Amino acid sequence: MIDSRHIEALGQLLGGKGLLTAPADMASYETGARYDKGRAAFVARPASTQEASATVAYCVRNGIALVPQSGNTGLVSGSTPDASGSQGILSLDRLTAVFDLDRVNRTVTAGAGLRLSDVNQRLEQAGLFFPIDLGADPRLGGMIATNTGGSRFLRYGDVRRNTLGLTVVLADEAGTVLELGSGLRKNNTGVDWKQLFIGTSGAFGIVTECVLNLEPLPRQTATAFLVPSSPDRVPDLLVAMEEALGSYLSAFEGMSRNAVSAALAHVPALRNPFQGGHVPDFVILAEICRTSPPRDGEQPLDAVLEEVLAGLWEREDTPLADAFIGPPHEMWALRHGLSEGVKHSGRLIAFDLSFRRGDIMRFLDHMKAEMPRRFENVTICDFGHIGDGGVHFNLVVPADDPRLADAGFEGALRAWVFQIAVEDFGGSYSAEHAIGRKNQVFYDRHTPDEIRRLAAGLKAITSPGPLGSVTF
Amino acid sequence: MIDSRHIEALGQLLGGKGLLTAPADMASYETGARYDKGRAAFVARPASTQEASATVAYCVRNGIALVPQSGNTGLVSGSTPDASGSQGILSLDRLTAVFDLDRVNRTVTAGAGLRLSDVNQRLEQAGLFFPIDLGADPRLGGMIATNTGGSRFLRYGDVRRNTLGLTVVLADEAGTVLELGSGLRKNNTGVDWKQLFIGTSGAFGIVTECVLNLEPLPRQTATAFLVPSSPDRVPDLLVAMEEALGSYLSAFEGMSRNAVSAALAHVPALRNPFQGGHVPDFVILAEICRTSPPRDGEQPLDAVLEEVLAGLWEREDTPLADAFIGPPHEMWALRHGLSEGVKHSGRLIAFDLSFRRGDIMRFLDHMKAEMPRRFENVTICDFGHIGDGGVHFNLVVPADDPRLADAGFEGALRAWVFQIAVEDFGGSYSAEHAIGRKNQVFYDRHTPDEIRRLAAGLKAITSPGPLGSVTF
Numbered sequence: 001m002i003d004s005r006h007i008e009a010l011g012q013l014l015g016g017k018g019l020l021t022a023p024a025d026m027a028s029y030e031t032g033a034r035y036d037k038g039r040a041a042f043v044a045r046p047a048s049t050q051e052a053s054a055t056v057a058y059c060v061r062n063g064i065a066l067v068p069q070s071g072n073t074g075l076v077s078g079s080t081p082d083a084s085g086s087q088g089i090l091s092l093d094r095l096t097a098v099f100d101l102d103r104v105n106r107t108v109t110a111g112a113g114l115r116l117s118d119v120n121q122r123l124e125q126a127g128l129f130f131p132i133d134l135g136a137d138p139r140l141g142g143m144i145a146t147n148t149g150g151s152r153f154l155r156y157g158d159v160r161r162n163t164l165g166l167t168v169v170l171a172d173e174a175g176t177v178l179e180l181g182s183g184l185r186k187n188n189t190g191v192d193w194k195q196l197f198i199g200t201s202g203a204f205g206i207v208t209e210c211v212l213n214l215e216p217l218p219r220q221t222a223t224a225f226l227v228p229s230s231p232d233r234v235p236d237l238l239v240a241m242e243e244a245l246g247s248y249l250s251a252f253e254g255m256s257r258n259a260v261s262a263a264l265a266h267v268p269a270l271r272n273p274f275q276g277g278h279v280p281d282f283v284i285l286a287e288i289c290r291t292s293p294p295r296d297g298e299q300p301l302d303a304v305l306e307e308v309l310a311g312l313w314e315r316e317d318t319p320l321a322d323a324f325i326g327p328p329h330e331m332w333a334l335r336h337g338l339s340e341g342v343k344h345s346g347r348l349i350a351f352d353l354s355f356r357r358g359d360i361m362r363f364l365d366h367m368k369a370e371m372p373r374r375f376e377n378v379t380i381c382d383f384g385h386i387g388d389g390g391v392h393f394n395l396v397v398p399a400d401d402p403r404l405a406d407a408g409f410e411g412a413l414r415a416w417v418f419q420i421a422v423e424d425f426g427g428s429y430s431a432e433h434a435i436g437r438k439n440q441v442f443y444d445r446h447t448p449d450e451i452r453r454l455a456a457g458l459k460a461i462t463s464p465g466p467l468g469s470v471t472f
Numbered sequence: 473m474i475d476s477r478h479i480e481a482l483g484q485l486l487g488g489k490g491l492l493t494a495p496a497d498m499a500s501y502e503t504g505a506r507y508d509k510g511r512a513a514f515v516a517r518p519a520s521t522q523e524a525s526a527t528v529a530y531c532v533r534n535g536i537a538l539v540p541q542s543g544n545t546g547l548v549s550g551s552t553p554d555a556s557g558s559q560g561i562l563s564l565d566r567l568t569a570v571f572d573l574d575r576v577n578r579t580v581t582a583g584a585g586l587r588l589s590d591v592n593q594r595l596e597q598a599g600l601f602f603p604i605d606l607g608a609d610p611r612l613g614g615m616i617a618t619n620t621g622g623s624r625f626l627r628y629g630d631v632r633r634n635t636l637g638l639t640v641v642l643a644d645e646a647g648t649v650l651e652l653g654s655g656l657r658k659n660n661t662g663v664d665w666k667q668l669f670i671g672t673s674g675a676f677g678i679v680t681e682c683v684l685n686l687e688p689l690p691r692q693t694a695t696a697f698l699v700p701s702s703p704d705r706v707p708d709l710l711v712a713m714e715e716a717l718g719s720y721l722s723a724f725e726g727m728s729r730n731a732v733s734a735a736l737a738h739v740p741a742l743r744n745p746f747q748g749g750h751v752p753d754f755v756i757l758a759e760i761c762r763t764s765p766p767r768d769g770e771q772p773l774d775a776v777l778e779e780v781l782a783g784l785w786e787r788e789d790t791p792l793a794d795a796f797i798g799p800p801h802e803m804w805a806l807r808h809g810l811s812e813g814v815k816h817s818g819r820l821i822a823f824d825l826s827f828r829r830g831d832i833m834r835f836l837d838h839m840k841a842e843m844p845r846r847f848e849n850v851t852i853c854d855f856g857h858i859g860d861g862g863v864h865f866n867l868v869v870p871a872d873d874p875r876l877a878d879a880g881f882e883g884a885l886r887a888w889v890f891q892i893a894v895e896d897f898g899g900s901y902s903a904e905h906a907i908g909r910k911n912q913v914f915y916d917r918h919t920p921d922e923i924r925r926l927a928a929g930l931k932a933i934t935s936p937g938p939l940g941s942v943t944f
Contacts (some may be wrong), residue, residue: 104707104830105861108712127715147660158658161633167835176922186630186669186826187900188619189907190919190944191927195667199660216718233851237575242578246688246763247719265484291718295779307767354658358576388657389577402572428659435661447662452650455663461929472662 002041004088006062010044010088013054016432017094017403018045030080033073033136036438038081039111040067040089047094049167049177049208055090055324056206057175060465066090066171067469068202071115075350078201078469090410094143095208101126102202106214107164107183112141112207119212128214132155135336141207145168146434147199153389155250155289156215159433165211166194173467183211196462200236204459207245220251222301224309225273225329226284226320227304233319234282234361237312238386240285240319243307253286253335254360259381259394263341270337273326276334280322284386285335285415287328300349335383342381342394343365344348346406349413351393354431355422360391361427367417369395375413377401390431392418420431437469474513474558478534480515481558485526489566490517501541501552501561505608506822508549508910511557512539520564521649521680525563527657527700528678532937538562539941540644540674542614543587548908550673550941551614561778564613566580566678566786573742578635578686579655584613584679591684600686602627606811607808612856613679618906619671621805626859627722627761628687630904630925631670637683638666642676644935654916655683668934671907675940676931690722690761694773695800696781697745698792706754706833709784709889710858713758716780722804723759724859725807726832731855731866742809745798752794756858757807759800814866821875821885824863826903832856832863835897839865839889847885849873862903865889886914894918909941 011019020026020043029043043066046052059066065087069079081087095113102108103126110119117137120129132143133150144166149158156162165181180194181187195202226241234254241249257279264272264279273281288305294468302325309323342348355363364382371378377398384391395413403409421427429442444452456472483491488834490497503513513536518524531538537559541551553559567585574580575598581593589593589609604615605622616638618644621630628634637653652666663842668676690792700706706726713721729751736744736751748753760777774797781795814820827835835852843850848869866884875881891900916924927944 044927096517102830104711104827107828108484149658153658157633160664178922182898184898184900184903185829186621186625186857186862186903188904189900189911190915190923191672191676191930192632192667192670193923195664198664204663210491213777216714219718239576242688244764248692248764292716295771295776297775297779299767299770303769304767307769320571354573356577356579356657357657357922358574365483380843383689389743390658426654426656428656428661430661431658432660433597443662449860451648451662451665454665458663458930461926461933 002064007042009058010042011056013058014044014046014051018047018051019043020045021213029069029072029091032080034075036077036080037246038083039079039085040081042085043089045091045094047097049169052090052169052173052208053177054204056074056169056171056465057173060171060175061173065466065467066465068141068145068206069111070145071138073138073438074134074142074146074433076433076437076438077431078146078434082437085446089208090274092139095141098209102183104185107211108214108464109183109209110140111209112144113139115139116143116203119306123214124217127217129217130212131162131215132159135339140210144198144210144439145200145202146432148383149388149432151251151253151385151388152384153390154252155247160195162213163194163198164213165209166197167205167209168205168207169196171463171467175317176228178205181211190217195245198457199434199469201436201468203470203472208312218291219293220290220301220303221287221328221330222325223285223287224323224325225331227322228282228319231282231319231361231365234284237284237319238357240312245288248288248290248304249286250289251285253285253339254382254386254407255283255285255335255383256381257281257341258379259338259383260334262381263337263347263439266341267337270334271330273330276370285331301459327357338383342396345381346399347401348412349395349397350431351417352431353391353393353427353429354389355391355425355427357386357389359425359427360386360389363421363427366420374416376462378413409450418442435470440470443470473487473537479514480905481530482514485530485906486516486518486523488525490519491515492517499535501544501563504552505545505550506547508552510553510555512561513562517563517566519569521641523648524562524641524678524680525649526645528641528937529645532643532647533561533645536560537938540613540678540939541611542615542617543610545608546614546618546905547608547824548902548905548910550618550906550908562678564611564766567613570681574655577655579683580682580686581655581681582612583681584616585611587611588615593717595686596689596794601689601690601875602684602786603634603687607811612682616670616682616760617674618904620902621857621860623725623857624722625857625862626724627795629720632667633653634685635682636685637664638669638679639675639681640669640679643935643939650677650921655682668930671906673908673940673942675942676935685764688763691761693759693800694797695757695803696758696777696795697798697803698755698758699752699756699794700791701793703833703837705828706756706858707785708789709756710829712784716761716783717869720760720776721758722761723757725747725757725856726858727755727757727810728752728853730853731814731850732806733808734817734853735809738813738816739809742796743802745802745806751797757803758770762942782788805936810855814868817853818868818871819873821867821869821882823864823867823889824903824905825899827863827897827899829858829861831899832858832861833896835893835899838892846888850885884889884929888913888917902927907942912942915942
């Protein structure tokens with residue numbers, strides 16, 4: 001338990017709404033989006049950068065560990081405290097006051113506590129959006145701390161690409177505030193310090209405000225399901241689509257039969273779009289879009305897609321077995337239903353991997369062959385972002401499987417998958433979920449000594465205080 | 473002078489072609505692209521990462537300062553030694569052996585000594601390019617060390633956005649080699665160390681190899697000159713073009729009358745495209761492009777541009793005074809001739825500034841009013857990348873102006889311009905040229921103490937040896 005004088009002091013810094021200590025008030029902050037449940041000493045909810053700075057300074061001076069929490073939608077135990085009850089949560093959820101659209105600069109300065117959906121709703125009128133497309137609805141600070149990618153990465157890139165400035169509080173005795181960039185798109189006058197706080201799980205500092213690049217909203221969209229003639233032709237299909245469509249192509253998502261079948265079985269709103277109801281081995285959802293409004297004389301986007309697919313189809317060595325254009329909302333509904341479907345198929349053990357684009361199908365093929373030999377009765381329900389190399393490699397174990405009672409089972413499975421992904425295929429064990437407490441052991445295992453030494457040194461000169469769920 | 477035993481030892485490490493010491497051999501390495509001329513103790517030309525590592529290790533252990541040099545096309549004295557004769561040059565010009573295209577991943581792994589033109593020529597057959605469009609023809613390592621932007625930044629971003637991996641040699645006693653990334657587009661497993669070496673003038677390590685994102689080559693292009701009804705309507709024009717064209721828009725370049733007139737006067741191949749030969753106050757070169765090949769049924773790109781301009785023209789509050797579509801190569805020839813033209817108009821004092829996009833025209837307006845009051849007979853010949861906030865703010869002084877003999881004149885002019893750009897307009901004193909020896913004094917002046925302390929700390933834990941032309 002934390003000393004009551006600290007609670008009193010923090011309460012004075014933060015005011016009534018700013019500090020929670022009652023178990024009922026803290027429960028939702030202590031519970032992660034999936035799996036984890038910790039215990040917090042308190043939840044601090046600063047409403048300004050200054051309050052965040054004062055809170056961090058107080059905690060560092062008194063050796064109180066803080067875990068920053070944003071939308072708490074992450075999947076790697078990055079935003080919840082451990083079970084000790086000694087860590088405080090610093091929630092961003094009241095950092096919502098700042099919202100300053102600069103129409104000409106195509107940027108917004110926003111509080112780190114604003115939700116993605118909220119930001120995009122407020123931008124809609126200006127015809128702009130923050131172009132990170134996710135199933136979850138995180139707050140901005142957490143998106144920055146995990147460097148999320150999402151389904152339109154292929155066209156818009158990740159959070160890193162779209163972050164022009166940050167305000168950050170360091171975990172030092174002064175709670176130093178750094179103002180890093182202010183909406184300039186070009187500025188090469190030294191170390192680009194904001195990069196340090198992007199994708200590092202909040203261990204190097206707490207983001208309180210950000211300046212984000214905005215993009216024109218897509219105005220016209222067309223989608224198709226593409227069935228490759230065999231899974232190993234998926235890379236050819238991707239190259240062919242990019243060659244024919246250039247930057248029209250805004251998504252190229254892969255879905256395995258197991259994942260699609262799970263979605264169709266467990267998400268009632270979905271309709272089976274495949275001929276005779278036969279779900280193919282592997283399906284691609286391809287999307288093309290224009291960000292310009294429709295104009296007379298312009299070829300409709302469906303026709304563009306149809307022509308390109310017809311061209312592919314006529315090739316002697318066509319990588320296509322089937323292809324059909326359909327309504328975008330329906331096609332995306334299936335894609336977005338995969339996660340839900342897989343969750344209801346048994347106990348889900350999820351991996352967020354990435355590879356060079358040409359290695360994904362080879363990896364999946366390898367795992368399909370090896371899994372039954374190494375772990376029986378584990379179903380691979382993969383889907384993901386082929387266009388940017390990301391794979392949500394989901395494993396499903398029957399809910400009543402006795403192995404689930406064994407604490408070592410999941411760890412052994414995880415270690416085995418990561419070993420193959422990272423060491424044999426040169427991939428990443430965390431494409432867009434960052435590290436969190438859950439991946440700490442894999443950071444320790446797969447990070448070269450020299451990089452770990454540098455990261456520890458960098459932590460010591462920026463935020464020496466105990467901050468975040470990851471030890472660098 | 474450097475001890476001859478060091479020359480001998482380095483010669484043994486690097487072999488015959490690998491070390492230059494004769495004044496005639498070193499002259500071109502000692503001379504910058506503009507202005508500066510230094511004196512080198514030697515020129516080391518490693519042909520591999522291993523040789524670069526051995527060279528750096530030897531120099532660090534023996535206290536020999538190294539200045540990395542890439543294409544030596546920079547404008548801020550970043551790649552040349554000072555006048556002391558005690559610094560060695562480490563040239564990247566033999567690091568050209570590696571060139572490994574990964575077609576499916578849309579990346580190339582390339583030696584840092586390859587020239588941009590060379591890389592793009594070798595990629596052309598695959599329909600791809602490294603999308604940084606510059607007047608100069610630098611080598612890759614220097615592009616990374618300065619984080620160049622160029623004329624298509626609006627569409628493709630800077631070098632940072634397009635760098636997926638780096639191999640770097642640190643200036644420590646071991647000449648530690650870091651392999652940072654290998655072509656993954658998504659990887660959030662800790663600090664993204666490669667960011668440290670992008671845009672920091674080579675002071676934190678020497679880039680020997682890189683993995684670059686490639687983009688499909690533009691297949692269709694249309695360009696127009698747009699004359700705003702007044703310079704302060706340029707932001708409206710930019711917003712209107714982005715609204716109508718979305719991501720079709722690939723360049724939005726601003727050219728002042730003085731810059732255009734200088735080009736027309738001094739570059740014989742150029743034709744005056746303006747009615748009656750009257751060059752307007754300010755002109756925009758707008759480019760739109762498609763990366764997909766032309767298809768039947770598709771509206772030609774010239775027609776798209778024409779329709780959009782007609783729509784703008786009909787608005788009651790139109791920001792246009794005139795607009796005409798013309799052949800892209802001719803329009804770009806004028807744009808690319810500006811630099812040459814300005815150089816021949818007198819003694820050029822060049823600034824590479826950037827602002828929030830909405831602040832550029834306000835800044836230019838302010839300077840037009842203030843310049844004659846502060847510095848007489850200095851002509852502003854600005855042009856630049858309005859679409860991304862960059863301005864090549866060029867000042868021309870008559871070649872025979874007696875003030876040019878005064879060493880303090882240029883410094884005072886520079887300090888005054890930077891003061892206004894950075895402090896009053898929140899801009900950057902180096903948009904895409906980085907720091908170099910030339911901007912050291914402005915780094916010291918305009919960088920907050922806390923950031924300077926952090927940068928010095930970071931330098932100490934990564935590359936403590938004397939490396940590069942900038943002191944962080």
